[in-house]
Amino acid sequence: MLEEKYYTVADVAQVTGLTSRTIRNYLKDGTLTGQKIGVQWRFTEEEIRKLFSKQTPGGNTPSQLVRGFLGNQDREQNSCLTLMDVPRVDEKKGMSLYCEMKALADNEELISEITYEYHEDLQLLRVAVTGETGAVTDFLEQSRKLFSQMM
DSSP, X not given: OOOOOOBOHHHHHHHHTXXXXXXXXXXXXXXXXXXXXXXXXXXXXXXHHHHTOSBOTTSOOHHHHHHHHHHOOOOSSOEEEEEEEEESOOHHHHHHHHHHHHHHHHTOXXXXXXXXXXXXXXXXXXXXXXXXXXXXXHHHHHHHHHHHHHO
16 A cells, blocks of 8 residues: 655645745644644645635635625624736646735734635636725735736
8 A cells, every 4th residue: 555645844835835834824724734743744635735725715705705795784894895806827826826815814913804716717816805994905005016026
């Protein structure tokens, strides 16, 4: 019987283009699962693949986020929802871009939610973000800089 290959945090970071810190944050928030062997985290190919599944693991799709936003009439503060489409991007680059955007959103406590879906047939990444209006506006400016660096 063949043994399954396991990857370290450093391996996953190198393959995905993310930082080790981002990988550890994904472990902490449940976006990525793995096994702790001794003092190191190890991941199977399947666990890494799930990180880049077609939609946010355990989250809403952008369409669901829009419907929920429109259906909520009871807000305590000003709120904003934005949809961003990134056309003509392959899945690997799209997921790398989304991961960078998620890291930005995770550092902003007034961003309520960020989610994505990838349409392989159209090579289209769609990202939805909700939160306090000023925080979303700041996030969009930071995302614009990411787009220009990555594209």
